[in-house]
Amino acid sequence: MKSIFKPMLSVVAASMMLASCGPDLGSADGANNSVMANDAASKTYVAPGDHDEFYAFISGGFSGQLAVYGLPSGRLFRVIPVFSQDPEKGYGYNEETKPMLNTSHGFVPWGDSHHPDISQSKGELDGRWVFINENNTPRVARISLETFETEEILEIPNSAGNHSSTFVTENTEYIVAGTRFAVPAPQKDMPIADYKGNFKGSLSFIKIDPNEGTMNIAFQIRMPGFNFDLAHPGRGKSHGWFFFSSYNTEESNTLLEVNASQNDKDYITAVNWQKIEEYIAKGVGTMEPAKYAHNTWNDDTHIATSVMEDEVLIINPEDVPGAIYFLPTPKSPHGCDVDPTGEYIIGNGKLAAALTVHSFTKMVKAIEDKAFDGDAYGIPILQFEAINYGTLEQPGLGPLHTEFDTRGNAYTTFFISSEVVKWNVKDLKVIDRQPVFYSVGHLMIPGGNSAKPFDKYLVAMNKITKDRYLPTGPEVCQSAQLFDITGEKMELLLDFPTIGEPHYAAGCPAELLASKSQKIFKLEENKHPYVVKNEAETKVVREGNEVHIYMSMIRSHFSPDNIEGVKVGDKVFFHVTNLEQDYDVPHGISMIGANTSELLIMPGRTETFVWNPKQEGVWPFYCTDFCSALHQEMQGYVRVSAANSDIQISYTLDDEVPGTEEDL
Amino acid sequence: MLIAIALLTSCGGSENNNEAASTSESPSTHEGTDQKKPTENKGQSSVEDGVSDANALQVAKSIDDFSTLVAAIEAAGLEDAVVNAGPLTVFAPLNSAFAKLPEGTVEELVKPENKEKLGFILANHVAPANYPIKQLKKEAKKGRKLYMASGKYLAVENKDGEIYVGGMKIIKTVKVSNGWIHVLDDLLLPAED
Numbered sequence: 065m066k067s068i069f070k071p072m073l074s075v076v077a078a079s080m081m082l083a084s085c086g087p088d089l090g091s092a093d094g095a096n097n098s099v100m101a102n103d104a105a106s107k108t109y110v111a112p113g114d115h116d117e118f119y120a121f122i123s124g125g126f127s128g129q130l131a132v133y134g135l136p137s138g139r140l141f142r143v144i145p146v147f148s149q150d151p152e153k154g155y156g157y158n159e160e161t162k163p164m165l166n167t168s169h170g171f172v173p174w175g176d177s178h179h180p181d182i183s184q185s186k187g188e189l190d191g192r193w194v195f196i197n198e199n200n201t202p203r204v205a206r207i208s209l210e211t212f213e214t215e216e217i218l219e220i221p222n223s224a225g226n227h228s229s230t231f232v233t234e235n236t237e238y239i240v241a242g243t244r245f246a247v248p249a250p251q252k253d254m255p256i257a258d259y260k261g262n263f264k265g266s267l268s269f270i271k272i273d274p275n276e277g278t279m280n281i282a283f284q285i286r287m288p289g290f291n292f293d294l295a296h297p298g299r300g301k302s303h304g305w306f307f308f309s310s311y312n313t314e315e316s317n318t319l320l321e322v323n324a325s326q327n328d329k330d331y332i333t334a335v336n337w338q339k340i341e342e343y344i345a346k347g348v349g350t351m352e353p354a355k356y357a358h359n360t361w362n363d364d365t366h367i368a369t370s371v372m373e374d375e376v377l378i379i380n381p382e383d384v385p386g387a388i389y390f391l392p393t394p395k396s397p398h399g400c401d402v403d404p405t406g407e408y409i410i411g412n413g414k415l416a417a418a419l420t421v422h423s424f425t426k427m428v429k430a431i432e433d434k435a436f437d438g439d440a441y442g443i444p445i446l447q448f449e450a451i452n453y454g455t456l457e458q459p460g461l462g463p464l465h466t467e468f469d470t471r472g473n474a475y476t477t478f479f480i481s482s483e484v485v486k487w488n489v490k491d492l493k494v495i496d497r498q499p500v501f502y503s504v505g506h507l508m509i510p511g512g513n514s515a516k517p518f519d520k521y522l523v524a525m526n527k528i529t530k531d532r533y534l535p536t537g538p539e540v541c542q543s544a545q546l547f548d549i550t551g552e553k554m555e556l557l558l559d560f561p562t563i564g565e566p567h568y569a570a571g572c573p574a575e576l577l578a579s580k581s582q583k584i585f586k587l588e589e590n591k592h593p594y595v596v597k598n599e600a601e602t603k604v605v606r607e608g609n610e611v612h613i614y615m616s617m618i619r620s621h622f623s624p625d626n627i628e629g630v631k632v633g634d635k636v637f638f639h640v641t642n643l644e645q646d647y648d649v650p651h652g653i654s655m656i657g658a659n660t661s662e663l664l665i666m667p668g669r670t671e672t673f674v675w676n677p678k679q680e681g682v683w684p685f686y687c688t689d690f691c692s693a694l695h696q697e698m699q700g701y702v703r704v705s706a707a708n709s710d711i712q713i714s715y716t717l718d719d720e721v722p723g724t725e726e727d728l
Numbered sequence: 729m730l731i732a733i734a735l736l737t738s739c740g741g742s743e744n745n746n747e748a749a750s751t752s753e754s755p756s757t758h759e760g761t762d763q764k765k766p767t768e769n770k771g772q773s774s775v776e777d778g779v780s781d782a783n784a785l786q787v788a789k790s791i792d793d794f795s796t797l798v799a800a801i802e803a804a805g806l807e808d809a810v811v812n813a814g815p816l817t818v819f820a821p822l823n824s825a826f827a828k829l830p831e832g833t834v835e836e837l838v839k840p841e842n843k844e845k846l847g848f849i850l851a852n853h854v855a856p857a858n859y860p861i862k863q864l865k866k867e868a869k870k871g872r873k874l875y876m877a878s879g880k881y882l883a884v885e886n887k888d889g890e891i892y893v894g895g896m897k898i899i900k901t902v903k904v905s906n907g908w909i910h911v912l913d914d915l916l917l918p919a920e921d
Contacts, residue, residue, distance in 0.1 A: 113770070
């Protein structure tokens with residue numbers, strides 16, 4: 065009886081606590097933590113109408129998207145669709161954006177987004193683009209920070225599990241894409257058991273056009289079949305180098321949780337990309353056939369195009385002596401982070417009892433001195449003692465990622481012990497540790513991936529929340545936790561839920577972006593092939609069994625809004641232009657029975673959806689966005705006749721054919 | 729936006745009430761212009777984005793001949809309603825139209841205690857709808873009346889190609905981002921019923 069009674073009591077007690085804790089928290093005579101809570105509340109309170117101080121771009125993980133939050137409020141402003149269809153915005157559903165999700169495997173409606181990073185100039189955030197990678201079907205994307213829309217997606221060939229990505233160099237020369245799952249490169253039919261020595265791990269260097277931001281694979285280094293996990297560019301003195309962590313240097317192809325943990329040390333791979341550029345200029349490298357999609361958005365035509373690329377430049381490590389080295393690092397390093405000065409390279413061995421700090425200066429000297437400890441597949445392994453600056457002993461359990469402030473401190477997350485630890489890099493001393501709730505993965509300080517972090521806030525991103533929010537069935541949200549890091553001790557300010565799983569994030573001061581945020585698209589600059597610039601140009605055209613509706617929308621009607629002569633079996637294209645030239649006046653459109661999403665069309669833009677009418681009848685369409693006071697009146701009808709009907713196409717607005725009104 | 733309509737129509741609805749201070753305050757309180765606490769809690773009329781086409785209020789403000797109308801809109805606290813997504817068709821009286829009123833009328837109307845009455849008069853100049861001149865010609869032909877934000881209906885007539893609304897002639901038309909401005913040289917004073 066007791067054993068039954070106890071849990072019941074505790075449930076009652078818990079619900080009483082819940083019921084009573086609301087009023088208590090705000091009361092003046094509350095417990096100590098209410099004073100703390102009030103202080104934290106004032107630090108995160110952004111008054112109605114006031115703006116947040118920072119943008120935070122937090123990866124949507126298995127949602128495939130990128131979410132935009134404000135800091136310190138934690139308010140969600142927008143979800144930018146990147147690698148997954150988004151019915152709210154029609155992304156990946158309308159005809160214009162479908163090519164963005166094309167790959168060498170065909171149309172892939174979903175992705176697993178991971179590591180956003182904001183473009184830089186001279187080591188500082190410049191706020192032009194944010195890049196993000198996709199793990200499952202290896203891709204990288206570029207998002208405009210003027211339109212907050214995905215402008216380009218590039219697939220990575222000879223890769224699988226694009227985890228070690230994106231990570232911008234200090235002048236946005238490159239982002240990278242390292243292969244987490246080694247594969248036959250190029251792909252071929254072979255026994256899995258022959259992995260060792262035969263599978264490869266590609267490290268792709270993606271060149272960013274300095275003006276347009278367009279991405280192209282400059283070269284792929286064909287590395288041994290290790291699992292490349294994360295990466296970080298050098299900066300300042302180490303600019304020109306890139307560092308990639310790896311695990312499974314055992315090259316196991318099964319039960320990696322055991323078999324990839326055998327070696328005492330795995331490697332951080334140091335790549336001198338400037339040296340490789342010199343080699344390439346001299347003709348080193350082999351152009352190999354490859355097949356990968358390159359999808360680009362055009363803001364003049366408002367249409368994306370997908371081009372299938374057919375070759376890639378392969379660099380074999382033996383062809384570029386002096387450009388690639390292995391830095392032995394204990395126990396399957398996950399995060400691989402370089403401090404703002406470019407001197408310290410932190411390896412977070414996720415199974416290690418200590419954090420490893422390598423010195424770039426010592427690394428350069430070790431290379432000069434040829435302080436090697438043999439080689440792996442011909443790549444020199446530097447002596448651990450020759451490159452190691454020191455270790456932070458017993459910092460916590462399960463270190464994953466490190467970010468930095470401008471005061472010489474590092475902040476490292478520990479998954480198993482659920483904490484963020486602040487430590488001094490030079491002194492290798494722990495300064496503070498704060499619990500997180502629970503099992504933290506990445507953390508982000510705005511500008512933390514640059515030479516100039518804005519070290520006021522730290523966002524810890526948690527994998528598990530259990531009891532932190534109101535329960536929502538078996539699936540509960542992941543979360544972000546905001547810390548004030550201006551003092552000696554970190555102070556927890558706020559807990560807020562995230563979409564999908566928040567792998568990494570990028571942040572920047574709001575002032576870097578807010579003033580250049582695009583408001584509308586100029587109608588006169590719209591070069592969409594089916595654009596209409598005014599209602600007189602709207603029309604319906606039959607071409608065989610295709611019907612093209614050139615439609616306009618403006619407060620508060622469609623033109624035309626009565627259409628007849630469509631037949632069962634037709635393929636009906638709604639090409640719809642929003643004629644508005646007014647900020648924040650989008651219109652939507654949806655059609656009963658259309659096997660796709662709505663369109664949500666911004667002022668001055670044209671979008672298209674396809675409808676295959678299957679039944680005779682008269683079918684309405686309507687505006688899906690509450691655009692105006694007469695939004696509910698914004699609707700129309702399409703009459704669908706039998707396939708063998710001889711009813712001709714006709715279309716009207718207020719009983720007249722648009723553009724041919726009689727002179728009244 | 730529904731609220732905005734309610735706000736517009738409520739001006740008309742309370743026409744016969746003696747203005748209680750609290751009700752006459754409500755529109756502007758709702759829009760936040762009277763609130764002092766949160767710093768930037770202004771209404772939509774404070775938004776300047778630099779690229780959108782000009783809205784009805786911005787156009788009216790840019791033309792000297794509308795200075796009395798603009799002053800009246802401000803006195804009635806209707807700035808935010810006039811920039812609303814609408815769509816709105818504004819029949820905008822020129823300064824010369826106001827000048828035709830008996831001396832002292834405008835000065836009297838813009839007094840705070842007459843805010844509601846002024847609001848009702850102004851609402852009688854706005855149709856919550858999209859009426860370009862072509863559409864007005866159609867309305868005239870079909871004998872359809874315009875429903876005004878005051879709750880009143882106005883007749884549309886086409887006399888030899890000139891369009892008259894509520895008996896007053898439209899002398900010019902301007903497209904604005906949230907609808908239309910049709911310029912009048914007379915006021916559309918609602919009949920007292």
